[in-house]
Amino acid sequence: MLELTMASVSAVEEGATAGMLMADAPSEPGTVLRVGRDTSVCRLVTPQDWLFVSRVHLEFLCGPESVWQVTWLRGSQDDPSSEVRLLSGQYAQPIPYGGTVTLPRGGSGEIVVADRTSPRSVNVGFYHEG
Numbered sequence: 001m002l003e004l005t006m007a008s009v010s011a012v013e014e015g016a017t018a019g020m021l022m023a024d025a026p027s028e029p030g031t032v033l034r035v036g037r038d039t040s041v042c043r044l045v046t047p048q049d050w051l052f053v054s055r056v057h058l059e060f061l062c063g064p065e066s067v068w069q070v071t072w073l074r075g076s077q078d079d080p081s082s083e084v085r086l087l088s089g090q091y092a093q094p095i096p097y098g099g100t101v102t103l104p105r106g107g108s109g110e111i112v113v114a115d116r117t118s119p120r121s122v123n124v125g126f127y128h129e130g
Helices: none
Strands: 001-010 016-025 032-037 058-062 068-072 084-087 089-093 100-102 108-115 120-128
Touching: 001 032, 016 032, 032 108
Parallel strands: none
Antiparallel strands: 001 016, 001 120, 032 058, 058 068, 068 100, 084 089, 084 108, 108 120
C-alpha cells in the first residue's frame, strides 16, 4: 500500500496551507497515482492557479515486486518553473525534470514541488508499507 498526503503551502500568507488531501493505492504492479492540476486524471489536485505545477506533474507507479517509483513528468515547457526533490529522513535528492526515482520500501518521506518564482510549494508526503 502507498499512502499519500498533499498540502499546498504558501509563505505569502504566514504559514497558510490550502488544504490537506489524501490518497492511497494497493501495491499492485501497474497501479498509478497522479498529482497535478488536471482533476480528470489526478487523485491529488493542486490549486488551479498554481501554474508552476503541470496539469499532470508527478506520477507514482507501482512496478514489479510492488516497488513504487515517482516520475516528474515533462510538461510543455523546456524549462520548468518548479524544482522537485525527494526527502526521506536525512536523505535528500533532487528529482530531475523528466526523471524517475524509486521510493524507499517500507519507508516514508516527502516530495516537495517548489515554485522557482514565489515562496510556495506542494508537499506530498508518502508512506510505503513494506
